[in-house]
Amino acid sequence: MAQPQTRMTRQRAVILEELRKTKTHPTADELYGMVRQRLPRISLGTVYRNLDFLADSGTIRRLEACGTTKRFDGDISAHQHIRCVVCGKIGDIMPPLPEPAVEGLSVPGFDTIYTARIEFDGLCEQCAAAAAEKQ
Structure with a gap:
C-alpha cells in the first residue's frame, strides 16, 4: 500500500500561506480563488485534497457545523x-x-x-x- 504524501509541496505551502493570511475562515472554493492568484494552473481538486491533508495532519483546522459548508482555519x-x-x-x-x-x-x-x-x-x-x- 502506498504511503500518504507527507512533504510540504509548493502547492500545499501556498494553500497554507493563503489560509493563514486570512481571518475569514474560507471555504475550499473561496481559498481556491485566492490560491489561483499565485498558482493559476492549480485545480480545485488539488486544493480540496491538500486542505483535507493539512486538516488531517493537524496543520489547519476544518470547521464543520451540522448542515453547513466546510470552512478552514489556519489558526490551530x-x-x-x-x-x-x-x-x-x-x-x-x-x-x-x-x-x-x-x-x-x-x-x-x-x-x-x-x-x-x-x-x-x-x-x-x-x-x-x-x-x-x-x-
Whole structure:
C-alpha cells in the first residue's frame, strides 16, 4: 500500500500561506480563488485534497457545523468560533473560553466521548444592520 504524501509541496505551502493570511475562515472554493492568484494552473481538486491533508495532519483546522459548508482555519490555537446564522460568516472568540470537560460523562449508546466543542451562533454586524433597515 502506498504511503500518504507527507512533504510540504509548493502547492500545499501556498494553500497554507493563503489560509493563514486570512481571518475569514474560507471555504475550499473561496481559498481556491485566492490560491489561483499565485498558482493559476492549480485545480480545485488539488486544493480540496491538500486542505483535507493539512486538516488531517493537524496543520489547519476544518470547521464543520451540522448542515453547513466546510470552512478552514489556519489558526490551530485553542479558541472557539461564532457563526452568523444569516450569511454563515465565522469569527474567532478571543480570548478563548475553557473547553468543557468530558471525563466522567456517559451517553446511552456511546462507548467513548473524546472531545467537546463550544460553538456560538449569532448575527454579524452587516446582517444585523440589514435586519434593522428592514424594520
